Amino acid sequence: MSHPQFVTVLGATGSIGLSTLDVIARHPQRYKVFALSGYRQLAELLALCVRHVPLFAVVPDEKVARTLQDDLCAAGLDTRVLVGEGGLCEVAADPRVSTVVAAIVGAAGLRPTLAAVEAGKKILLANKEALVMSGALFMQAVRRSGAVLLPIDSEHNAIFQCLPGDYARGLGAVGVRRILLTASGGPFRLTPLVELESVTPEQACAHPNWSMGRKISVDSASMMNKGLELIEACWLFDAQPSQVEVVIHPQSVIHSLVDYIDGSVLAQLGNPDMRTPIANALAWPERIESGVKPLDLFAIARLDFQAPDEQRFPCLRLARQAAEGGGSAPAMLNAANEVAVAAFLERRIRYPEIASIIDAVLNQEAVVDVAELAAVFAADTQARHLAEQWLSRHGR
Numbered sequence: 552m553s554h555p556q557f558v559t560v561l562g563a564t565g566s567i568g569l570s571t572l573d574v575i576a577r578h579p580q581r582y583k584v585f586a587l588s589g590y591r592q593l594a595e596l597l598a599l600c601v602r603h604v605p606l607f608a609v610v611p612d613e614k615v616a617r618t619l620q621d622d623l624c625a626a627g628l629d630t631r632v633l634v635g636e637g638g639l640c641e642v643a644a645d646p647r648v649s650t651v652v653a654a655i656v657g658a659a660g661l662r663p664t665l666a667a668v669e670a671g672k673k674i675l676l677a678n679k680e681a682l683v684m685s686g687a688l689f690m691q692a693v694r695r696s697g698a699v700l701l702p703i704d705s706e707h708n709a710i711f712q713c714l715p716g717d718y719a720r721g722l723g724a725v726g727v728r729r730i731l732l733t734a735s736g737g738p739f740r741l742t743p744l745v746e747l748e749s750v751t752p753e754q755a756c757a758h759p760n761w762s763m764g765r766k767i768s769v770d771s772a773s774m775m776n777k778g779l780e781l782i783e784a785c786w787l788f789d790a791q792p793s794q795v796e797v798v799i800h801p802q803s804v805i806h807s808l809v810d811y812i813d814g815s816v817l818a819q820l821g822n823p824d825m826r827t828p829i830a831n832a833l834a835w836p837e838r839i840e841s842g843v844k845p846l847d848l849f850a851i852a853r854l855d856f857q858a859p860d861e862q863r864f865p866c867l868r869l870a871r872q873a874a875e876g877g878g879s880a881p882a883m884l885n886a887a888n889e890v891a892v893a894a895f896l897e898r899r900i901r902y903p904e905i906a907s908i909i910d911a912v913l914n915q916e917a918v919v920d921v922a923e924l925a926a927v928f929a930a931d932t933q934a935r936h937l938a939e940q941w942l943s944r945h946g947r
């Protein structure tokens with residue numbers, strides 16, 4: 552590929568967006584920012600525009616757009632402000648763009664990410680919810696358009712690095728026995744079960760190893776994050792749920808492993824810093840500096856492993872069930888989880904009720920086929936409705 556390449560960062564103001572821009576700024580000859588999007592943190596988005604001088608910025612509504620456009624003009628920038636999902640899809644599919652970083656959180660990222668897929672871009676996928684919701688359609692669209700889908704979720708990037716280049720022939724054909732997906736166990740790995748009744752959003756968001764957005768931090772505490780990642784791995788690597796085993800590894804140094812039939816187990820290690828998988832995917836198949844410190848094995852000294860406890864982490868069981876159920880089940884799981892996590896962050900429910908809500912939603916609705924995007928969104932809407940009903944039934 553010739554340089555510099557234009558990069559669109561969807562969700563630029565978030566944790567992944569900022570890590571991406573940090574890597575990009577280290578390589579001005581290779582990458583130029585085409586567009587940045589933000590949702591609520593507009594002062595932050597303005598500062599990012601001043602720093603990276605994108606051609607476009609995308610915000611949720613017209614009022615915000617007018618304010619940002621005025622501020623950009625006052626700062627002497629030509630950056631044009633676009634609005635809403637249409638604007639996001641436009642900067643994801645623009646012919647001048649070669650790479651799109653999909654770092655919006657949740658279902659809101661699905662349409663813009665698909666727009667990048669359909670335009671045949673190189674896509675750095677952080678927005679796992681998009682793939683969980685619409686896996687079959689998403690992967691069909693990738694094959695049809697010739698888009699290059701590279702995972703930047705650290706586990707999936709690790710698996711990608713440990714697989715041979717021709718893994719698309721099938722995991723069996725390249726000698727893979729199983730994928731070992733590592734999980735830190737989050738902040739509640741050792742918390743006595745009775746105390747989980749009263750944990751706060753602040754405790755849930757205080758991840759021992761990673762600094763991340765609030766939604767994924769709660770998902771990490773409940774291990775729904777690992778459940779979503781299990782589904783993500785099945786789609787990315789064409790694996791059966793039974794081929795993906797979750798391993799708790801509290802140090803977060805091994806980011807995942809691939810177990811081959813000859814007994815070899817390949818792992819990718821590194822400091823827990825998202826700039827490594829981001830740099831890996833940005834430059835792939837080359838390697839570039841990411842700003843991440845070299846791994847100091849002597850300081851780490853030991854690596855521990857344990858099996859996950861499903862009584863402590865019921866969300867992991869629910870996600871595995873949804874993965875096995877297929878069809879609309881993962882979209883329902885994801886939507887119910889988004890509503891439940893938002894309610895927990897707003898202190899409307901207790902932490903164990905996140906799993907109760909998802910369980911109730913999944914049990915109330917039959918799994919259906921999702922052959923079109925409309926069916927995915929119908930499942931998403933129905934699950935949100937059922938989750939809201941649960942909240943009002945319980946007086947929240």
Ligand code: NAD
Pocket residue numbers: 561562563564565566567568588589590591592653654655656657659677678679680703704705761762763764765766767825
């Ligand atoms: P974050 O909350 O820090 O950032 C989310 C971004 O999405 C922000 O830019 C926000 O403005 C934007 N956004 C939020 N709601 C939106 C909406 N309705 N429409 C448009 N934009 C919206 O989240 P994050 O931690 O950066 O995570 C982003 C994605 O990456 C998630 O899907 C997460 O699961 C995934 N991921 C994150 C990490 C991590 O280390 N943070 C690791 C692996 C995967």
Ligand code: MG
Pocket residue numbers: 704705706780
């Ligand atoms: Mg991850």
